[in-house]
Amino acid sequence: MTLSPLRLRLLLASLLTVSFLGALDHTIVSTSLATIAGELGALGQMSWVIVAYTLAATVFLPLLGKLADSLGARRVFLGSLALFVLASVACGLAQDMTQLVIARVAQGLSSAGIQLMSQTIVATVTSPRERPRLLSIIGAAFPVAILVGPVLGGIITDHFGWQWVFWINVPFGVVALGFAVVAIPHIDGNVRGRFDVAGGVTFTTAIVSLVLAVSGVTQPGLTGVSVALLALSAASLVAFFVIELRVDDPFVPLRYFRDRTVAAGIALSAIIGIGLFSVVSYMPTFIQMAYRTTATVSGLVPIATVFGMLVSSLVTGWLSSRSGHYRVFAIFGTSVATAGLAIMALLPAGLPLWVPMAVMALVGVGTGSFMSLVIAVVQSAVRRSETGSVTATAALVRQVGATVGTAVIGAVIGAGVLAGLPAGLDDSTLTPAVARGLSESLQAHIAGVYGDVLRPVFAGLALVYALGIIAAVLLPAGRLSDETAESESDSQPESQPQSA
Known part of the structure; x- marks a missing residue:
């Protein structure tokens, strides 16, 4: 399917708008969690607001991919967006935690559909060569949402009430739905076998x-x-x-993993989930305790990471679309991220804050170099009729990696800190603010404990990214095709690596 330049710009604007709306929903809720749980009288169940959303977004990915291949990505995208708007209304109207959790399941499912279908639609209407650039633009929605979401969520909660954290999606979602109906072209599905x-x-x-x-x-x-x-x-x-x-017709086609391109690309996707999201989740706590900063100041380090990721994703997406090469960016990115995390593991205590900021920006640059690119690469290695399924598989592996990696590293940090704290210090009430009020010797001891616990974690994550270097090297050398999907035979992968 070939679109005119104007139609392609309209499509890109529509997908970017909706992707940002879905990505923002991941991050805007975090700063309102305590208020939500307190007003609904369910502080002990607070984590379920996030867990329900994450579970739904994870387990429904393969189903959404299969539906995209069967019904067409446009139908699934519009249906997901409509459900997202309705679920946002339901979240704001929730009168207890059970109602909110149920609504969050629907919101997680629909948000996953929005993100997944955006990538699938791009693959359906463009050539493999064009995809890295376009996917990097759409992928920019997530790092921007990481930067904007928590601040916006705090402002809305403080001035308008937590319900508007969800209701803000409604007017923007309705406008985006109308825009998408016009901008997204009709995409045929394929008759599938028994589910x-x-x-x-x-x-x-x-x-x-x-x-x-x-x-x-x-x-x-x-x-x-x-x-x-x-x-x-x-x-x-x-x-x-x-x-x-x-x-x-399997739920998750395991035959994908026989293809070296798909297997290596999905491995790289898992590494992003395990490495990047684990670092971003726990970095603020590490900076607050080890560098004795406030919560506001500690946010500068993940901001530097995300900014590096955003810039490198856009640059490598443009370069890959221009040249057709992709393997070099994956090797470069995994190598740079490995070096950055290894440096973090070796940093001594007492350094100025700009040092970990610069190092973590390096990790962001490395990760962004192949974050969106691997999606374009795995899409090009399968038949057009399987684009939704293979995109969902890559997203699923990343999501599971992020969930499991974050939980495991959280357990390691919790156990290590508990074992290292001095006797008599109440760990259950030890917050960064409490730590800054202790004696200088105790502050130094706590900072040392967090440093000692996190250094092996950084080293372990550096090893994870080092495995990514191997996966990147295993990607077949070549160039992405500049032929559109429609011009290819649906019985063959869209593009085999071409000689450089």
Whole structure:
């Protein structure tokens, strides 16, 4: 399908607008969580506002990808956007935590559909050569949302009430829906075989059990429950693989992993989930405790990381679309991020704050160099009729990596800090503000504990990115095709690596 330059610009503007709306929903809620839980009288259930959203966004990804291939990405995109608006209304109207959690499940499902279909639509209407540039522009929505969301959420909660954190989506969502109806071209689906119900059920059970297990492993009294959930997850995963190898139209096509391009690209996607999101999640706490700063100042480090990621994603997307080369950017990015995290593991205490800011900006530059690019690469390695499924698989692996990686690293940090704190210090009430009010010797000790705990974490994440270098090297050398998907045979992958 070939679009005129004007139609392509309209499409890009529509997808970028909706992607930003969906990405903002990930980040804007964080600063209002305490207020929401307090007003609904459910402080003990506060985490479920995030967990429900994340679970829904994870487990429905393969289903959304299959629907895109069957019904066409346009229908799934418009349906997801309409559901997102309705779910946002329901979230704001919630009278208790149960109602809010149910609405957040619908919001997580619809947000996943928005993000996934944006990438799938781009793959459907453009050539492999064009995709890195366009996907990097759409992908810019997420780092911008990371920067804007928490601040905007705090302002809205303080001045208008937490309900408007959700209701703000409604007017923008309605306008975006009208824009999308006009801008997104009709995209045909493909008749599929019988739906893999057994694969879907076992997969969902495995992922939900795994996420709940790693979320509860650090909670007092839930260790036994977490072990049981891990066992259920493992058993479900085994059953899932057995089923997927036997059905004609599997829920998650495992044959993708036989292709070196797809396997290496999905491995890189997992590394982004494990590495980047874990670092961004815990970096503010590390900076507050180890560098003795306020929460506001500690936010400068993840901002530097995200800004580096944003700039490098846009630059490498443009360069890759211009030249067709992709492997060099993945090797460069994983190498730079590995070096940055290794430096973080070696930084001595007492350095000025601009030092970790510069180093983490380097990590962001490395990650951004291949973050959107790997999606374009895996899309080009499969038939057009499977674009939705392979995009969903890459997104799923990234999401699971982020969820599990963040939970594991959180448990390591919690256990390490608890073991290193001096006797008599109440760890349950130790906040950055409390720490700054202690004696100079105790502050130095706490800073040293956090430094000692986080250095091995940074080293471990550097090792994860080092594995990414191997995956990047395994990507076939070549160039992305500049032929549109429609001109290719649907029985073959869209582009085989071309000789450089």
